[in-house]
Amino acid sequence: MRDFRDAKAMAQTLRESLTTKAVTVSHSESLELVSRMLGVADWNTLSAMLHAERREAAAPIAKLKSATAIYPAVPLRDFVPFPGATFPLFVGRENTMLALNHAFEGTREMVCAIQRDATVDEPQSADVYEIGLLAQLVELERLSDGSIRVLTRGIRRVGLRSFAATNCGYRAEASELPESQSAAAPDLVRRTIQRFEDYAAAHGLLMPDVWLLLDQTRDIGHIADTIAPRMKLSVKDKYELLAILDPVKRLAKIDAMEDLSSRPLSPAYVATRRRALELADRRRHQFATLEHLLLALSEDGDAAPVLQTCNADLGTLRQNLTDYLDKELAHIVVETGTAEPTAAFQRVDRRAALHAQQVGNPGVTGVDALVALFPETRSPAARLLAEQGISRWRVDKAIAQASAKDKG
Structure with a gap:
């Protein structure tokens, strides 16, 4: 089998054979069945393997050496790909589709160029950043609306000359950008991975395959390029990571971006957080829960006005929270000791710091903590907010209104 179309033919034969036996399967299901018959986990993996085999046997049009080479190119509006990652692209611009067709007829390699301004429809050289990504095309699918979906895998960074x-679509002249040799930095690797675990937890990112990969490699560049695309950053910030050729410096930059300790708590929120712990201590509770925190936030100088803008009945909310703390948490009463924040309380702390960082607040406020509480959907605190019709969307809207009023 030399080409992925052979596998598709097998899938078609399988479907037809099953149909004669009154068994109906979809086209995608037949592809998955053929993949498993060949001992591969799924169709995407098999397709990539077959394309790689075909590419090795083909004579490339232009090999990237110390000089430059011309490649079909795809401008990306709001996405920054990294080496080693497999990612889908949805293409609709005519010049981009022409470039993809040309790439598939040749070596299946193209250059991804990141646009400086996503609103530019027909970018030229000045409209894209100087560093892009050489990528391999894995699979192309034409969609019913005339656009193209293409599965792509990043190979390495290139400089765009x-x-x-052109008449053949977008083209880029690219030169190789060899990375610096990775120095040993075990402490940096360990700290960055630990911080990324906290970062993922704060954002609700579930990526078990990533943890396995990070456990198995100590290639600093590969670790940095695995973490970077999964971080919630602007295109500009992600491009800055792509443009750092020194793997250690790139990982150090990621480590600094993940560091929440540099985001201080505002004096008002320090007092609110302390009040939440005191509410637990006063009841001799072993743990300070989200309900203690929400009760304190209902009197916070920043969070309470937002709750009122969302039409919250603060008196009723406080009474419901007090009843819950006094009646439902008897099982965590202890004779001595001070209350410790629960894991959920700590997650909210981390999310609040991230939210403050993302919106540009100089310090973490009660509003950041309120926003950070909503992902804890199973908590009674979130339930009591929902009973009053208070959602993350309404809180975000109230924050936007307050910001517009301040600017006005």
């Missing part, structure tokens, strides 16, 4: 639209 030129980028322009």
Whole structure:
């Protein structure tokens, strides 16, 4: 089998054979069945393997060496890919589709160029950043609306000497950018991975395959390029990571971005957080829960006005929270000791710091903590907010209104 179309033919034969036996399967299901018959986990993996085999046997049009080479190119509006990652692209611009067709007819390699401004419809050389990504095309699918979906895998960083639209679609002149040799930095690797675990937990990111990969490699560049695309950053910030050629410096930059300790608590929120712990201590509770925190936030100088803008009945909310703390938490009463924040309380702390960082607050406020509480959907605190019709969307809207009023 030399080409992925052979596998598709097998899938078609399988479907037809099953149909004669009154068994109906979809096209995608037949592809998955063929993949498993060949001992591969899924169709995407098999397709990538077959394309790689085909590419090895084909004579490339232009090999990237110390000089430059011309490649079909795809401008990306709001996405920054990294080496080693497999990612889908949805393409609709005519010059981009022409470039993809040309790439599939050749070596199946193209250059991804990141646009400086996503609103530019027909970018030229000045409209894209100087560093892009050489990528391998794995699979192309034409959609019913005329656009194209293409599965792509990043190979390595390249420098863009030129980028322009031609009769064959977008083309880029690219040169190789060899990375610096990775120095040993075990402490940096360990700290960055630990912080990324906290970062993922704060954002609700579930990526078990990533943890396995990070456990198995100590290639600093690969670790950095695995973490970077999964962080919630602007295109500009992600591009800055892509443009750092020294793997240690790149990982150190990621480590600094993940560091929440540099985001201080505002004096008002320090007092609110202390009040939440005191509410637990006063009841001799072993743990300070989200309900203690929400009760304190209902009197916070920043969070309480937002709750009122959302039409919260603060008196009723406080009474319901007090009843819950006094009647439902008898099982965590202890004779001595001070209350410790629960894991959920600590997650809210981390999310609040991230929210403050993302919106540009100089310090973490009660509003950041209120926003950070909503992902804890199973908590009684979130339930009591929902009973009053208070959602993350309404809180975000109230914050936007307050911000517009301040600017006005």
